[in-house]
C-alpha cells in the first residue's frame with residue numbers, strides 16, 4: 001500500500017505537529033505554518049500609484065495665497081479651506097473678507113481656527129519646511145541655469161554655422177590651412 005504521506009505533491013517532509021500552528025501537518029520549514037508558507041507575498045504598491053498620491057498630497061499642503069507650503073495653518077470655519085495664518089490674516093487686515101479659494105465671506109479673524117495637528121503632519125512629511133523650500137528653489141534655479149546654458153550653446157552653434165556659410169559664399173576654405 002502506498003504511503004500517502006510521502007505522496008504529498010510538493011514533497012513536504014511529513015513531520016507531525018507544527019510547533020507554531022500546533023497542528024499536525026506536513027512541515028517544509030520548521031516554525032512556519034502552511035498558511036504562512038502559502039500566503040501570497042505582500043507586494044509593495046506600484047511606484048507610479050504612490051508618486052501620484054504624493055504629488056497630489058504635496059499640492060494640498062500648499063497655501064493658495066503664497067503658493068508655499070502652509071506655515072502655521074489656519075482653517076476657514078465656513079469652507080474648511082486652509083492657508084498660512086500669516087497669509088489669511090494679511091488678507092483680512094487689508095480688507096479682503098472672503099476666502100481666497102472659494103470667496104466665501106469671512107466675517108472676522110474669529111472665523112479662522114488654528115490646526116496644530118495639520119502643522120504636525122506637514123513637519124512630519126516635509127521635516128523642516130523652510131529647508132525644503134530652499135532646496136526646491138535651488139532646483140528651479142539649477143533647471144533655469146541649464147536651460148540658459150543650452151540656449152547659449154544653441155546660439156553659439158547657430159553663429160558658427162552662419163559664419164561657416166558666409167565663409168563658403170566667399171569661397172574661403174573653412175578647414176585647417178596647410
Ligand SMILES: [Zn+2]
Nearest residue numbers: 063066084087
Ligand atoms: Zn501662505
Ligand SMILES: [Zn+2]
Nearest residue numbers: 079081099102
Ligand atoms: Zn474657501
